[in-house]
Amino acid sequence: xxxxxxxxxxxxxxxxxxHALRGITADIGQGEFFSLLGPSGCxxxxxxxxxxxxxxxxxxxxxxxxxxxxxxxxxxxxxxxxFQSYAIFPHLTVAENVGYGLRRRTDLNRQAKxxxxxxxxxxxxxxxxxxxxxxxLSGGQRQRVALARALILKPKVLLLDEPLxxxxxxxxxxxxxxxxxxxxxxxxxxxxxxxxxxEALVMSDRIAVMFDGEIAQMDDPEVLYRRPNSRRVADxxxxxxxxxxxxxSESGDRIEIEVNGLGRVEIGTDQAPLAGANGGTSVGFRxxxxxxxxxxxxxxxxxxxxxxxxxxxxxxxxxxxxxLDGAETPVRISMRNLFGRPVLEIGTRARIAWNPGALxxxx
Amino acid sequence: MKLRQYLRSDAARGYLLVSPTALYALLLLAVxxxxxxxxxxxxxxxxxxxxxxxxxxxxxxxxxxxxxELMFRxxxxxxAVTLATVLLAFPxxxxxxxxxxxxxxxxxxxxxxxPFWTSYLIRVFLWKVILGYNGVLNTTLQGVGIIDEPLxxxxxxxxxxxxxxxxxxxxxxxxxxxxxxxxxxxxxxxASLDLGESKxxxxxxxxxxxxxxxxxxxxxxxxxxTIGDYVTPRLVGGPNGLMIANMIQTQFLKLNNAPxxxxxxxxxxxxxxxxxxxxxxxxxxxxxxxx
Numbered sequence: 001x002x003x004x005x006x007x008x009x010x011x012x013x014x015x016x017x018x019h020a021l022r023g024i025t026a027d028i029g030q031g032e033f034f035s036l037l038g039p040s041g042c043x044x045x046x047x048x049x050x051x052x053x054x055x056x057x058x059x060x061x062x063x064x065x066x067x068x069x070x071x072x073x074x075x076x077x078x079x080x081x082x083f084q085s086y087a088i089f090p091h092l093t094v095a096e097n098v099g100y101g102l103r104r105r106t107d108l109n110r111q112a113k114x115x116x117x118x119x120x121x122x123x124x125x126x127x128x129x130x131x132x133x134x135x136x137l138s139g140g141q142r143q144r145v146a147l148a149r150a151l152i153l154k155p156k157v158l159l160l161d162e163p164l165x166x167x168x169x170x171x172x173x174x175x176x177x178x179x180x181x182x183x184x185x186x187x188x189x190x191x192x193x194x195x196x197x198x199e200a201l202v203m204s205d206r207i208a209v210m211f212d213g214e215i216a217q218m219d220d221p222e223v224l225y226r227r228p229n230s231r232r233v234a235d236x237x238x239x240x241x242x243x244x245x246x247x248x249s250e251s252g253d254r255i256e257i258e259v260n261g262l263g264r265v266e267i268g269t270d271q272a273p274l275a276g277a278n279g280g281t282s283v284g285f286r287x288x289x290x291x292x293x294x295x296x297x298x299x300x301x302x303x304x305x306x307x308x309x310x311x312x313x314x315x316x317x318x319x320x321x322x323x324l325d326g327a328e329t330p331v332r333i334s335m336r337n338l339f340g341r342p343v344l345e346i347g348t349r350a351r352i353a354w355n356p357g358a359l360x361x362x363x
Numbered sequence: 364m365k366l367r368q369y370l371r372s373d374a375a376r377g378y379l380l381v382s383p384t385a386l387y388a389l390l391l392l393a394v395x396x397x398x399x400x401x402x403x404x405x406x407x408x409x410x411x412x413x414x415x416x417x418x419x420x421x422x423x424x425x426x427x428x429x430x431x432e433l434m435f436r437x438x439x440x441x442x443a444v445t446l447a448t449v450l451l452a453f454p455x456x457x458x459x460x461x462x463x464x465x466x467x468x469x470x471x472x473x474x475x476x477x478p479f480w481t482s483y484l485i486r487v488f489l490w491k492v493i494l495g496y497n498g499v500l501n502t503t504l505q506g507v508g509i510i511d512e513p514l515x516x517x518x519x520x521x522x523x524x525x526x527x528x529x530x531x532x533x534x535x536x537x538x539x540x541x542x543x544x545x546x547x548x549x550x551x552x553x554a555s556l557d558l559g560e561s562k563x564x565x566x567x568x569x570x571x572x573x574x575x576x577x578x579x580x581x582x583x584x585x586x587x588x589t590i591g592d593y594v595t596p597r598l599v600g601g602p603n604g605l606m607i608a609n610m611i612q613t614q615f616l617k618l619n620n621a622p623x624x625x626x627x628x629x630x631x632x633x634x635x636x637x638x639x640x641x642x643x644x645x646x647x648x649x650x651x652x653x654x
Contacts, residue, residue: 073556080558081557084550087551091572100555100560
């Protein structure tokens with residue numbers, strides 16, 4: 001890996017008695033789209049603000065581009081931020097907002113600054129909006145102004161604090177794609193703070209999942225989704241089914257386990273992360289890794305039997321809660337509603353195909 | 364028939380509902396004002412009032428140097444009071460808004476209003492005690508040896524009026540500025556820092572412009588009543604600290620020339636209106652972009 005743009009070295013933050021950050025260590029690469037994901041109060045925003053320079057660290061170090069940022073105030077750091085509320089100056093026009101940070105650029109004359117502002121507005125799709133009053137903008141437009149205002153200063157890192165949480169669903173989906181494109185276009189590191197796991201999965205190159213001031217897992221989205229390293233991470237990201245299990249034997253890189261409802265099966269040690277199980281040994285698997293077999297369908301995978309207990313219809317998908325024979329709680333199975341395939345009714349007995357490779361053992 | 368229908372309409376009900384207050388406002392505000400206006404166009408003819416309409420009073424009020432001097436002085440003193448009050452109020456409001464913990468803000472605001480628990484008159488008299496020839500200030504300064512002779516420029520002149528009024532109106536200036544500062548989204552200040560401005564430049568580029576509606580409100584709240592203040596100049600102003608309101612009082616009561624007093628009152632009102640309109644216009648400019 002090339003020189004990371006941000007290095008966090010055992011960052012600790014106390015607010016009086018409250019321990020907000022408990023030893024965060026991470027390297028964030030040049031040009032990476034990095035997300036800090038976690039429930040509210042997990043310290044993700046605090047971490048972002050220590051990188052921006054709004055909060056100091058109690059101990060540890062934040063390095064940006066190899067330089068220790070201790071004692072460097074926010075206005076002297078090579079980072080810019082998009083605030084959750086966007087923080088658009090209400091007394092200024094759109095162009096004045098975007099050009100706000102250019103005042104100290106004495107090397108540029110007025111025309112050069114105007115050109116830069118015009119380019120920045122064009123980049124975020126707001127050309128021609130310069131003369132408008134900032135308070136007359138919609139939520140999505142404010143967001144674009146905030147982006148243009150930050151990116152015009154060519155920061156080494158752009159920090160985004162829950163930038164999409166104030167937008168409605170459609171706008172949010174649209175902005176997610178636009179942000180990814182924008183990040184590729186400008187090529188700088190983006191650090192996104194979000195509590196929305198879907199948003200993090202869609203946008204990030206790498207995600208750090210945070211709980212209680214600590215990073216629980218830091219991986220790319222696919223690994224995070226398929227191989228969560230603890231039950232807590234698994235629970236936070238997407239839907240995960242859990243069934244109680246017991247380990248029968250371990251030999252080399254194989255583990256033999258017995259799962260309620262699925263029976264005996266052998267899995268690899270790579271499917272059994274070391275982190276704590278939180279309430280006994282269990283096996284987790286995603287809803288889409290199981291398939292309900294219709295009459296006449298066959299499968300080379302393992303087959304289990306069960307009864308449909310609940311049906312949740314989503315249009316493109318249907319979620320079935322199926323109680324497997326021998327299991328105490330139902331598991332959720334998601335099926336695409338392919339053309340000509342009827343939605344099953346509650347009470348139907350079904351055969352379910354599953355693959356041991358999709359299991360994750362928490363112990 | 365039509366009348367009955369009208370009385371049942373919403374409009375009529377509305378008028379009926381507001382009529383007590385409307386009547387009250389009419390009697391207490393509109394009627395006295397109209398009377399003053401009427402008087403200002405009449406003239407005093409020894410013991411009776413000549414009710415022929417004339418502009419004679421206005422000609423006299425505008426040409427007589429004494430009236431003009433008093434008018435200018437009133438504006439000058441008021442302007443000084445306003446300036447002093449607002450300049451002193453801003454740091455206090457800023458401190459309470461930005462540096463006092465949230466749960467203690469209301470306590471601070473409450474403490475600021477405490478001087479109001481005593482009567483205005485008593486506060487003015489207290490200033491006499493403080494500023495007087497043998498007053499608290501002079502004896503203290505003499506006691507510690509900073510001055511040999513008692514200071515005389517602090518009582519019975521315009522300075523004393525400015526000091527006393529600035530104190531009296533301080534809460535009126537602090538409160539609107541405080542409210543304006545409270546409304547400022549703190550993330551705007553962080554955004555400004557993040558975009559490269561220091562704390563000082565952030566104050567001038569963000570905080571102050573956004574606080575301007577409050578500052579202008581404070582200016583109006585202090586300026587409008589002080590220009591017509593009567594008690595303070597009377598008690599601590601001495602001969603050179605008298606203002607237009609004292610002259611109006613003299614005209615009405617001592618000189619028994621109500622029309623002239625009314626004319627001076629109308630002129631004072633016009634000046635206040637003109638100056639206020641300038642500030643209201645400014646306010647509109649600053650309110651642009653704020654909800």
